[in-house]
Structures are given as structure tokens and as C-alpha cells.
Amino acid sequence: MELLKLMKRRRSIRKYQDRQISREDMEKIIEAGTYAPNAGGGQRSIIVGVRNAELAEKIGRLNVARFDRSRLSGSYVSADQPSIIDDPTIKSGFYGAPAICIVFAMKNFLYSIPDAFCCAENMVLMATELGISSCIVARGEETFDNEIGAALLREWNIPENYIARCFVLLGYCEGEYPKGKPRKAQRSKIIE
Numbered sequence: 001m002e003l004l005k006l007m008k009r010r011r012s013i014r015k016y017q018d019r020q021i022s023r024e025d026m027e028k029i030i031e032a033g034t035y036a037p038n039a040g041g042g043q044r045s046i047i048v049g050v051r052n053a054e055l056a057e058k059i060g061r062l063n064v065a066r067f068d069r070s071r072l073s074g075s076y077v078s079a080d081q082p083s084i085i086d087d088p089t090i091k092s093g094f095y096g097a098p099a100i101c102i103v104f105a106m107k108n109f110l111y112s113i114p115d116a117f118c119c120a121e122n123m124v125l126m127a128t129e130l131g132i133s134s135c136i137v138a139r140g141e142e143t144f145d146n147e148i149g150a151a152l153l154r155e156w157n158i159p160e161n162y163i164a165r166c167f168v169l170l171g172y173c174e175g176e177y178p179k180g181k182p183r184k185a186q187r188s189k190i191i192e
């Protein structure tokens with residue numbers, strides 16, 4: 001798909017079918033993440049793909065367990081794709097997505113967070129190209145800051161000096177795929 005058209009088509013999807021994505025597609029999405037721009041060319045981020053709906057659900061529950069809504073600047077995201085920001089009763093931050101990718105970055109590196117989110121952006125665009133729905137989700141840090149989370153990091157051999165920065169949810173949209181939202185006016189200018 002033409003790139004700008006693809007960017008306009010990509011939406012954050014928060015209702016997923018049970019259908020799993022293929023391993024081949026997950027590999028392409030992860031590869032796209034590894035090609036993201038990265039501070040100083042250090043290629044520091046680590047991406048872990050979880051193609052296991054049960055495990056994704058388990059991590060999704062940890063993702064909202066300590067969610068502090070008081071730190072949000074707004075409280076409403078989308079009528080057609082309600083988010084956890086809109087629904088305080090939700091039990092998982094991953095909306096039933098059967099697959100997730102977790103982006104880890106170095107704890108004490110200045111550009112750790114932007115590095116991780118650049119990866120995530122590349123990944124959601126690749127997913128869109130493959131016809132796979134996605135959503136970037138935050139709160140990586142607190143998701144693994146508990147016994148269950150720490151055990152997973154040990155099992156995956158994540159280095160001690162790394163921390164989860166964000167998630168990319170992956171799957172197939174349940175129901176109608178939402179249309180693009182109109183852009184707010186006057187958000188850019190070109191100075192000649």
C-alpha cells in the first residue's frame with residue numbers, strides 16, 4: 001500500500017478475534033521494529049514476541065493491575081474503539097489480542113523511551129501492511145514490576161539493565177474496522 005494511505009488506515013484496535021497471527025507475520029513485524037531509527041545507532045532495544053493468547057492475557061492483566069488513571073491528561077479516547085482509559089472495569093490492558101510484542105530498552109539510557117516507541121511505530125505500520133490490526137500500549141514498566149512479571153523476564157533472559165517500555169498488540173479486528181479520525185487543524189506549519 002502507498003505509505004501515506006497505509007498510515008491513514010492504521011488505527012488502534014481494541015477488539016480482537018480469537019484468530020492467531022502467523023509466526024511468519026510476527027517475524028516480519030519484529031524485523032520492522034529492528035529497523036526503526038535508534039539513538040546513536042546503538043540498536044539497543046530488544047523485542048520479545050508472544051504468540052500465545054493465554055500468556056498475552058496473563059500479561060494484559062498485569063498491565064492494568066496498577067494503572068494510575070489520575071496521571072492521564074484526558075479521560076476519553078474513542079467511541080468506536082473504547083480503551084481502558086474509558087472503561088475502569090476492564091480486566092486486561094490487551095483487549096483480547098492473541099499476540100503481543102514487548103519492546104524492552106535500557107533502563108538508564110537517555111533515549112530509552114523514544115527508541116522503544118520508534119520500534120513500536122515501525123511495527124504497527126508493518127502490521128497494517130500485512131492486514132493485521134494493532135495497538136500500542138504503554139505501562140511496560142509496571143507490568144513486570146511484580147513476582148509473575150519478574151519470573152517471565154528471567155525465563156526470557158532479559159538483561160537486568162533492561163526495562164519494558166511498551167507493547168504492540170497484534171491480531172485481527174473484531175467487527176468493523178474503524179475509519180480514520182479527521183486531523184485537528186493548525187497542527188503544523190512550513191516556514192520557507
Ligand SMILES: Cc1cc2nc3c(=O)[nH]c(=O)nc-3n(C[C@H](O)[C@H](O)[C@H](O)COP(=O)(O)O)c2cc1C
Nearest residue numbers: 010011012013014077083084117135136137138139
Ligand atoms: C505513547 C503512546 C501510548 C499509548 N498507550 C495506550 C494504552 O496504554 N492503551 C491503549 O489502548 N492505547 C494506547 N495508545 C494508543 C492511542 O490511544 C491511539 O494511538 C490514539 O487514541 C489515536 O488513535 P489511533 O491510533 O486509532 O489513530 C498509545 C499510543 C501512544 C503513542
